[in-house]
Amino acid sequence: MAAVPAIDYNAMRDEDFRHQVRSFFETNYPEQLRFLPRRVRMSEISGWWNTLYEKGWIAPNWPHEWGGMGLEAGKMVIFLEEMERHGIARPADQGITQVGPIIMKYGTQAQKDHYLPRTRSGEIIWCQGYSEPNAGSDLANLQTSAVIEGDVFIVNGQKIWTTLAHDSTHIYLLVRTDKEAKKQKGISFLLVDLQTSGITIRPIRNIAGHEEFCEVFFDDVRVPRDVLVGKMNEGWTVAKALLGFERLNIGSPRRPQYALMRLEMLARAKGLFADTGFLDRFIAIKLDLEDLAALYGRYVEQVKRGEPLGQDVSSLKIWAMEAWQRLTELLVEAGAEDGVIEGAHDIAGVEIDFLSPFYYARPATIYGGSSEIQRNILSKYVLELPS
Numbered sequence: 001m002a003a004v005p006a007i008d009y010n011a012m013r014d015e016d017f018r019h020q021v022r023s024f025f026e027t028n029y030p031e032q033l034r035f036l037p038r039r040v041r042m043s044e045i046s047g048w049w050n051t052l053y054e055k056g057w058i059a060p061n062w063p064h065e066w067g068g069m070g071l072e073a074g075k076m077v078i079f080l081e082e083m084e085r086h087g088i089a090r091p092a093d094q095g096i097t098q099v100g101p102i103i104m105k106y107g108t109q110a111q112k113d114h115y116l117p118r119t120r121s122g123e124i125i126w127c128q129g130y131s132e133p134n135a136g137s138d139l140a141n142l143q144t145s146a147v148i149e150g151d152v153f154i155v156n157g158q159k160i161w162t163t164l165a166h167d168s169t170h171i172y173l174l175v176r177t178d179k180e181a182k183k184q185k186g187i188s189f190l191l192v193d194l195q196t197s198g199i200t201i202r203p204i205r206n207i208a209g210h211e212e213f214c215e216v217f218f219d220d221v222r223v224p225r226d227v228l229v230g231k232m233n234e235g236w237t238v239a240k241a242l243l244g245f246e247r248l249n250i251g252s253p254r255r256p257q258y259a260l261m262r263l264e265m266l267a268r269a270k271g272l273f274a275d276t277g278f279l280d281r282f283i284a285i286k287l288d289l290e291d292l293a294a295l296y297g298r299y300v301e302q303v304k305r306g307e308p309l310g311q312d313v314s315s316l317k318i319w320a321m322e323a324w325q326r327l328t329e330l331l332v333e334a335g336a337e338d339g340v341i342e343g344a345h346d347i348a349g350v351e352i353d354f355l356s357p358f359y360y361a362r363p364a365t366i367y368g369g370s371s372e373i374q375r376n377i378l379s380k381y382v383l384e385l386p387s
Helices: 015-026 042-056 073-083 096-104 109-121 233-240 243-250 254-270 276-304 311-334 336-340 355-365 369-382
Strands: 126-129 145-149 151-158 172-178 187-192 201-205 213-224 342-345 350-353
Touching: 015 042, 015 073, 015 187, 073 254, 073 276, 096 109, 096 126, 096 187, 109 355, 126 213, 145 172, 151 172, 151 187, 172 233, 187 213, 187 233, 243 276, 243 311, 243 355, 254 276, 254 311, 254 342, 254 350, 311 336, 311 355, 350 355
Parallel strands: 126 172
Antiparallel strands: 145 151, 151 213, 172 187, 201 213, 342 350
């Protein structure tokens, strides 16, 4: 690919940048992949990845130095909002959104030179090796170990709920390298090729029948010591750098707003607004989403000003995911007998899939840190209540 000229998108007016992004998405994104009720597989969306790569837009958050768009926080938010507005499916992009910036900040020059260009081109696709059967929301309790033997780490353990591991070539991995240290200490951050001997990937079929997540097993996996990112036993510091913006992204009101739009279309088609009981519940949820949008906007403005997100951003994740669950429950109820049958239904000319949003909202209060953990964070660090 020829080098894409660096464009200073940050110098553009927000409305001009939004118009350019929206026009490109509407012109180039495959119509059949809009608003998918499931996680898209890389085999389906590789053409769109290549389109963004050729445009120079595959890594909007990366600096020009590494082939990115160099977007500042405000422009990045606009880019993400337009993706959500148009229903663009999210591929296995954790190399772009998460580990790429981590390598830029904490990696060696050799790691940057090797991994970053290949991540941007799609030659390397990353998945996240964080959660374990006994260490999900309490991530610091992880037990997957890495022991040094000469010039290699020997990794043993298991990761679970690893999104799209079966579509990935590499995994960024939190491992315990000092078993005597306290929870957050003694954890290191490794970059591991999934083709390495001793790694087994087993897909997990979810309640909707899709294989989005995987278990990943490590049995005496030997990886070179130069895959360590940052300092030995200080991987928790590296991992924490990912969490703030992740919770902002998860807390976006776009996903529940889309479900609300479908619910409103269904209610009008079926005349449900004449039912005062339904109307009361609909209005309550709609007001919750209006408040969510206002709260989200406040955090977006904070990011635009270049201010770090504090622990209070946990409230956004709780609000968004719990509102989404209530909304999808009402959507299923409003569907009556159709609401419990899988697949799309034509309701007075409106095509509605009731169960897919409901299924996908079920784990929403668990992933990205469970609601219970988020409430503990708020009580301890924001309200300063005793543990």
